[in-house]
Amino acid sequence: MSEPKLLKLVIAVLHRDIVASLRRGSEWSNPLVFFVMVCALFPLGIGPQPDRLADLAPGILWVVALLASLLATDSLFRGDFDDATLEQMLLTHQSLYPQVLAKTLAHWLVTGLPLSLLSPMLGLLLHLPGEGTVPLMLSLVLGTSVLSFIGAIGAALTVGLRKGGLLLSLIVLPLYIPVLIFGSSAVKAAIEGAAYLPQLAMLGVFFLGALAFAPLAICGALRISVDQ
Amino acid sequence: MYFNSVSELFSMSGHGSYVWFSYGVSALVLATLVIIARRRRAAAEQHIRALVRRKDATTSN
Amino acid sequence: MSISSTFHKWGSPRWFYQFSGRLLPWLAILSLLLLVGGAVWGLAFVPADYKQGNSFRIMYIHVPAAAVAMGAYMTMATAGAIHLIWRMKLAAMVMKAIAPIGASLTFLSLLTGAVWGKPTWGTWWVWDARITSVLILFFLYLGVIALHQAFENRDAAAKACAVLAIVGAVNIPIIYWSVEWWYSLHQPASISFTGESTIHPSMLRPLMATLCGMYLFFGWLLLLYTRIEILEREKNTRWVQDLICGESR
Structure with missing residues (x-):
């Protein structure tokens, strides 16, 4: 396939997926609502003292954003699987790799990116020190994209199963750990006045690695799920 | 044996229960x-x- | 014999069943000898550690369990890759057989680690880099087992687990390295020594024995479970039915 054609395919899939999820609404708004609600539970659970919350805020915000992204992942291929679009994607001779890449990117654009943009507001609620706001957003932008790719592998593996949701979190959560470690550490480092670029650079490395290799695993997993 | 008696082997100077x-x-x-x-x-x-x-039952019938 | 014909022979469940049958008693005897011998040696004959006292004797079971659990995951991922690439059915059976054994050994190493931690560090659980890594390994095993159970179709289950095991194996170095890095940031001062630095050479010999014993024991269990998988999957073939019911029926 020639390059412009490939690019056209990617853009077409991206456009279709983004429009579809924006039209449905719940797909992009539910993770955000979840993010806000769970963050609001923490002060109720551990007490309202600002200094204590500030201490825990980087970890809380990162863990909750991770869970919100995880919950959104389940629906990544579900719709296409149910209406047999996925089967068609596999049958056509157009290569699967760019389509999967586009679908995952579209998913990140409607879930991960809004989560990252909303995070400063939740940082305020949890008394996150001001120095942490920008690193929080940057680390979430990079980190949630990696989470989307890893989550897509799990979603592709479980899409054919009736009770996929909880299983998906079991198989995907251990793989999220490196992203969580470097993401929350970037925010903490910034608050302590240390350099946070190394952590962001690591997240960037993870992103490039996921970009290169995760679609391979996703394609393989989709074939298995559709063939069974 | 490193220990002097069997009871010492069992108690291991306090760590016996863990071991x-x-x-x-x-x-x-x-x-x-x-x-x-x-x-x-x-x-x-x-x-x-x-x-x-x-x-076997089905083939013998 | 050429490589491909060796491969085909190894891939034949029937040949594997017969070959492993001859191996089983040797593995059983040797592994039990090494495990029991090494344990008795480590429990009763090795002098106590001058820092930890007698609690270090847990090492002779904890370290082999952790090492074999790690190796087992890599073996599982390799078997998964072989199954996906060459569509070898035997590899799928090996993969399915490893998951529960590996998970049990990981659990064992976590439990013995906790019990070792109480008298040495004064607490049951420490978020130490190595313990945390083993905990994550345990989660990875549980994920594979849960995924396998969720599928009704056996072939799809094997393939899906193969993909997950490979993804996990690729991620393990990254996870371990991240956890090491994370731990170096938060290293608490209370843990002043690591395992190796205080180990005297004479303490290592029983460890070698139990380590080899645990590897052989794992091999024995792996063969036992794989043979059961073979019987269950090939139950409709002539050779399995002749084997179980005798040829003279």
Whole structure:
């Protein structure tokens, strides 16, 4: 396939997926609502003292954003699987790799990116020190994209199963750990006045690695799920 | 032997309960894995025997 | 013999069943000898550690369990890759057989680690880099087992687990390295020694024995479970039915 054609395919899939999820609404708004609600539970659970919350805020915000992204992942291929679009994607001779890449990117654009943009507001609620706001957003932008790719592998593996949701979190959560470690550490480092670029650079490395290799695993997993 | 008596071997100057518990649980887990294998093997054999009996019954009729 | 014909022979469940049958008693005897011998040696004959006292004797079971659990995951991922690439059915059976054994050994190493931690560090659980890594390994095993159970179709289950095991194996170095890095940031001062630095050479010999014993024991269990898988999957073939019911029926 020639390059412009490939690019056209990617853009077409991206456009279709983004429009579809924006039209449905719940797909992009539910993770955000979840993010806000769970963050609001923490002060109720551990007490309202600002200094204590500030201490825990980087970890809380990162863990909750991770869970919100995880919950959104389940629906990544579900719709296409149910209406047999996925089967068609596999049958056509157009290569699967760019389509999967586009679908995952579209998913990140409607879930991960809004989560990252909303995070400063939740940082305020949890008394996150001001120095942490920008690193929080940057680390979430990079980190949630990696989470989307890893989550897509799990979603592709479980899409054919009736009770996929909880299983998906079991198989995907251990793989999220490196992203969580470097993401929350970037925010903490910034608050302590240390350099946070190394952590962001690591997240960037993870992103490039996921970009290169995760679609391979996703394609393989989709074939298995559709063939069974 | 490093210890002077059997009772010393059991008490291990206070650490005995930890050490012996670890070894006990380990033996238990490893033995359980073997026992599960035995049971599954017996069940599989029984299943195959039933299968063959059914097959023989249908072919002899 | 050429490589491909060796491969085909190894891939034949029947040949594997017969070959492993001859191996089983040797593995059983040797592994039990090494495990029991090494344990008795480590429990009763090795002098106590001058820092930890007698609690270090847990090492002779903890370290082999952790090492074999790690190796087992890599073996599982390799078997998964072989199954996906060459569509070898035997590899799928090996993969399915490893998951529960590996998970049990990981659990064992976590438990013995906790029990070892109480008298040495004064607490049951420490978020130490190595313990945390083993905990994550345990989660990875549980994920594979849960995924396998969720599928009704056996072939799809094997393939899906193969993909997950490979993804996990690729991620393990990254996870371990991240956890090491994370731990170096938060290293608490209370843990002043690591395992190796205080180990005297004479203490290592029983460890070698139990380590080899645990590897052989794992091999024995792996063969036992794989043979059961073979019987269950090939139950409709002539050779399995002849084997179980005798040829003279």
